[in-house]
Amino acid sequence: MSHRPWPLRRRLVVLVALLAATVIASSAVASTLGLRQTLIGQLDGQLVLVAGRASDEGRDRPREPSDDLPVVGGRSPLDFPGQRTGTLTYQVVGDVVIAGVIREDFVVSSLTDEQVAVLADVPRDGRPRTVDLPGLGEYRVIATEQPDALRVSGLALTEVNETLAAYVARQALVGLAGIAVIALLGTWLIRRELRPLQAVAAAATSVANTPLDRGAVTLPVRVEDANPATEVGQVGAALNTLLGHVETSLEARHRSEQQVRQFVADASHELRTPLASIAGYTELIQSGQVSGDEATHALTRIAQESSRMGLLVEDLLLLARLDAGRPLATAPVDLTAVAADAVTDAHAAAPHHHWRLDLPLDADGEVDLTGTVVTGDEDRLRQVLGNLLTNARVHTPAGTTVVVTVRATDREAIVTVEDDGPGIPPELRVFDRFARGDSSRQRASGSTGLGLAIARAVVEAHGGTIELASRPGATRVSVRLPRADALTVSRRCPGPSPARP
Ligand SMILES: Nc1ncnc2c1ncn2[C@@H]1O[C@H](COP(=O)(O)OP(=O)(O)OP(=O)(O)O)[C@@H](O)[C@H]1O
Ligand SMILES: [Mg+2]
Incomplete structure (x- = not known):
C-alpha cells in the first residue's frame, strides 16, 4: 500500500508539537524530581527528630501510659504528644520489643510480622532509607543500633507521594494544554507563512498546463x-x-x-x-x-x-x-576609398544628380586617412555604400544634391549619405525586409525593398550601427563602424566570404 506523503504544513506542525512536547516533558520530569528530593529532604529532617524523640528524649519524660504497648525508658516511643500520623517505631531493647504505627485515625496499632521483618533488615547506619512495608506502603526509615538496643523509626511517604502525584497531574494538564496551544498557533502561523508557496505551486501548475x-x-x-x-x-x-x-x-x-x-x-x-x-x-x-x-x-x-x-x-x-552568423572576411578596408568609388559610380549612373564627396582633411589640406580604416569584408561594405547611394539616386528626382561625408572619431569611422530629396515617410520601416515606399513599388525598375535591410545586417555583422533620419528635403543615413586601430568590439572570426557577382 503506498502512503500519500504528508503535506509540508502538517509535517512542520507535528514536528513543532513534538519538539514542544519533548521540552515540556523534560522540564516536568526535572522539576518533579527536584520537588521529590526537596520533599523527601524535609521528611528526612522530621524523621531525624522523630528518631531522636523515640530514643533519648523519652527517658527524661514522666511516664504516661496510654496503651498496651510495652514501654521503654518510661513511655512508648510513639506516645509523645505531637507525633504525626504515619509515625512508626520498631525498637528492640533487651527483651522488650516495641513495634507500632500511628494510623490515620491517631490510633496506635502494632506492626505485623512481615512489616517487622522488613524493618529488621534495614541497615543500621542511621541514614534515612525508603522501604515498602506490606500493608502500609512506602516509608522513610532510619535504623540505629546501640549496645543495648535496636531502634528503627519511620515516617509514611504517603503525603509526599500524594503531593508528587498531584504535582505530576497538574504538570501533565498544563503541558497538554501548552502543546495544544502550540499546535494550534503553529498551524495558523505555518499556514500563513507558507501561503505564498501554495501560490507558487498554483502558478507553476497553471504554466505546466499551458x-x-x-x-x-x-x-x-x-x-x-x-x-x-x-x-x-x-x-x-x-x-x-x-x-x-x-x-x-x-x-x-x-x-x-x-x-x-x-x-x-x-x-x-x-x-x-x-x-x-x-x-x-x-x-x-x-x-x-x-x-x-x-x-x-x-x-x-x-x-x-x-x-x-x-x-x-x-x-x-x-x-x-x-x-x-556566418563569418565575414576580415581585412583592412579604407572607407575613404570605398566612398570615393561609390560616388564615382553613382555619378556615372545619374549625371543629373549633384554628387559631393566630403573627406577629412589634415592640417596641410591633404586627405587624412587616419581613422577611416576599418576591419571587415570590403565587398560587403562596398555593397552597403552602393545600396545607400542607389537609394539616393533612384528615390529622388534629378537635380537632387547628395553629399557623402567620411569622418573619424576616437573609436569609430563614420560615413553619412545625405540628400535633399523628398524624404521617407515616417511610417515606413525602411530597415525591414521588403519594406518599400509606394513610389518604389510602382517603379518598373524592380526595387525589392531589401537594400537597407542588407545594409543594416552587414553593418551590424561588422559590429557597427546604421541610423536614418529623414524629413522632406533632408534624408541622412549614418553608418558607424569600429576603427581598425581601436577595435574593441568582439567580431566574428575570419573566414572566406563568397563575393556577390
Ligand atoms: N534616400 C531616399 N529618399 C527617399 N526614399 C528612400 C531613400 N532611401 C530609401 N527610401 C525609401 O525606403 C525604401 C526602402 O529602401 P531599400 O533600399 O531598403 O529598398 P529599395 O530601394 O526599395 O529596394 P532595393 O534597394 O532592394 O532595390 C525605398 O523603397 C524607398 O521608398
Ligand atoms: Mg534600395
Whole structure:
C-alpha cells in the first residue's frame, strides 16, 4: 500500500508539537524530581527528630501510659504528644520489643510480622532509607543500633507521594494544554507563512498546463505578494522572474517565426513576378507567333528578368548567411576609398544628380586617412555604400544634391549619405525586409525593398550601427563602424566570404 506523503504544513506542525512536547516533558520530569528530593529532604529532617524523640528524649519524660504497648525508658516511643500520623517505631531493647504505627485515625496499632521483618533488615547506619512495608506502603526509615538496643523509626511517604502525584497531574494538564496551544498557533502561523508557496505551486501548475510549443503564448500567471524579504517570497519572486524570461523568449520565438514566415512569403511573391514574365515570354516565343524584333525583345526581357531573379536570390542568400552568423572576411578596408568609388559610380549612373564627396582633411589640406580604416569584408561594405547611394539616386528626382561625408572619431569611422530629396515617410520601416515606399513599388525598375535591410545586417555583422533620419528635403543615413586601430568590439572570426557577382 503506498502512503500519500504528508503535506509540508502538517509535517512542520507535528514536528513543532513534538519538539514542544519533548521540552515540556523534560522540564516536568526535572522539576518533579527536584520537588521529590526537596520533599523527601524535609521528611528526612522530621524523621531525624522523630528518631531522636523515640530514643533519648523519652527517658527524661514522666511516664504516661496510654496503651498496651510495652514501654521503654518510661513511655512508648510513639506516645509523645505531637507525633504525626504515619509515625512508626520498631525498637528492640533487651527483651522488650516495641513495634507500632500511628494510623490515620491517631490510633496506635502494632506492626505485623512481615512489616517487622522488613524493618529488621534495614541497615543500621542511621541514614534515612525508603522501604515498602506490606500493608502500609512506602516509608522513610532510619535504623540505629546501640549496645543495648535496636531502634528503627519511620515516617509514611504517603503525603509526599500524594503531593508528587498531584504535582505530576497538574504538570501533565498544563503541558497538554501548552502543546495544544502550540499546535494550534503553529498551524495558523505555518499556514500563513507558507501561503505564498501554495501560490507558487498554483502558478507553476497553471504554466505546466499551458501549451508552450507553438504560436503566441502569454503567461498571465504571476505569484502575488512575493515578498523578497522572506525565503518563501524569494521563491515566488524567482518564479515570477523565470516566467517573465520564459514569456519574453516565447514572444521572441513567435516574432521570429512570424518574421521567417513573412520573409518566405515575401520572397516567394517577389520571385513570382519575374518568373511569370519569363514564363510568358517563353510561351510567346514557343507559340511561333513572334519573330524578328519582337522575338529579340522577348529574349532581352527574359534575360533581364532572370538577372533580376538572380540578384534577388543573391540578396536573399546573403541575408540568410548573415542571419546564420556566418563569418565575414576580415581585412583592412579604407572607407575613404570605398566612398570615393561609390560616388564615382553613382555619378556615372545619374549625371543629373549633384554628387559631393566630403573627406577629412589634415592640417596641410591633404586627405587624412587616419581613422577611416576599418576591419571587415570590403565587398560587403562596398555593397552597403552602393545600396545607400542607389537609394539616393533612384528615390529622388534629378537635380537632387547628395553629399557623402567620411569622418573619424576616437573609436569609430563614420560615413553619412545625405540628400535633399523628398524624404521617407515616417511610417515606413525602411530597415525591414521588403519594406518599400509606394513610389518604389510602382517603379518598373524592380526595387525589392531589401537594400537597407542588407545594409543594416552587414553593418551590424561588422559590429557597427546604421541610423536614418529623414524629413522632406533632408534624408541622412549614418553608418558607424569600429576603427581598425581601436577595435574593441568582439567580431566574428575570419573566414572566406563568397563575393556577390
Ligand atoms: N534616400 C531616399 N529618399 C527617399 N526614399 C528612400 C531613400 N532611401 C530609401 N527610401 C525609401 O525606403 C525604401 C526602402 O529602401 P531599400 O533600399 O531598403 O529598398 P529599395 O530601394 O526599395 O529596394 P532595393 O534597394 O532592394 O532595390 C525605398 O523603397 C524607398 O521608398
Ligand atoms: Mg534600395
